[in-house]
Amino acid sequence: MTVNNVDREAIRHGKITEQPLRERPAYPTWAMKLVMAITGLIFAIYVLIHMVGNLKIFMPDHNGVPAIDEYGRWLREAGAPLLPEEGLLWIARIVLLVAVILHIHGAITLASRSKQSRGKFSRSNLMGGLDTTATRSMLITGVILLAFIIFHVLDLTMGVQPAAPSEFVHGEIQNNMIATFSRWPVTIFYIIAMLALFLHLFHGIKLAASDLGITGRKWMGVFAFLAAVVPAVVMIGNIVMPLSIAVGLVG
Template sequence: MTVKNVDRESVRHGKITEQPLRQRPAYPTWAMKLVMAVTGLIFALYVIGHMVGNLKIYMPDHSGVAAINEYGVFLREMGTPLFPHEGLLWIIRAVLVVAVIAHIHGAITLASRSRQSRGKFRRTNLMGGLDSTATRSMLITGVVLLAFIIFHILDLTLGVQPVSPSEFTHGDVKGNMIATFSRWPVTIWYVIAMLALFLHLFHGIRLAASDLGITGKKWLQVVAFLAAVIPTVVVLGNIIMPLSIALGLVS
């Protein structure tokens, strides 16, 4: 063990040591948690905006052009002429990629430090219910969401087959969504991923608030409310779309 008032005789016999129990990490845990919180909030804002944009699939066509296709054009042209065509979109993508890498690195590092600190002891006697389920499954839901992000990019952004349907056409957002969600296995996979997103957001929002120093009773009540409402709205909005297409309600 490590002590302040050193007994030199005990040190000489190896009973105690002046050395720290563990080396100081290059990045302190509080900094890693801060990175996790900030990148997590970036993702939360992104999925909200992404859901709102995708809901345009239910809006009527404008001059023969699907509303969601107009939204796709807006994403590619936003920021012009200050930025080149798709310039701002690529900046947003770059920020998201960096955030994903930082979030994954933080998750792996914190999980490793947690295991080292607990040693042979493991977390037990959790209260049960949704809170405990979300807490226990953070790493699992994170892996599912990473797989979903990769699949989603190959499917509806790049149009890489066989992940993407053979009818994929760059720029035709509505047509591509209808083509991909007409495949029931893909629709089911999206629903599973959204359920994982619900659990991840539910616990992640609370965790981010804590790591950012939000501890007041009233603020914690607000956070608890948002942690329940935001994941519910986002997940329902994202599940309705593929199911509507798979059931033939949108064509």
């Protein structure tokens, strides 16, 4: 039997009924959480690889060509001749776009269901510390990251002004990065986004373990380790790069 009145005083006085609190959802909550976990891990793997690629800006030129420009050309030509130029790159972009849409839809749906289930009672059993900060800020950091993704694509992928600098040239990755991160407001926004990414990944990777049905102590420990290390490495790597450009160490 289920509760007819979300007021917990009604529960204490035995006011119960067989009527459900809400209709059975078309997509069960466990399936939503599974999708959130899978898409979240896709993002975690992507941002780690993307960070490693960006750090090539610190590597020396090869035959007069910046290392990061060579890396960008390799990405565009990967899969050839089986796939057309940028074919594999577009496959990755489509997968990431679908994952973003599913992740956002899942986040909004689960937040709505959680609020409906709690009613007027807010969660009050959090103990504080980094775990609590990351948990409470998931929606906020998610919004910051969505805004950053949109800006980042307009800036360094599409070169759309005013997001991108006027010096933007397609294919010249190093020059484009130097031009965009020479603007302090962009660098500061980038750093804020990386701090949000750290909190989002920290909580998301830990949560993914339970959502994927992992309960063993060994594997829970592995996910706890990854939740601490991966976000920190990504955050530091992605902050060092724009800061180095902004203060003139790269350029």
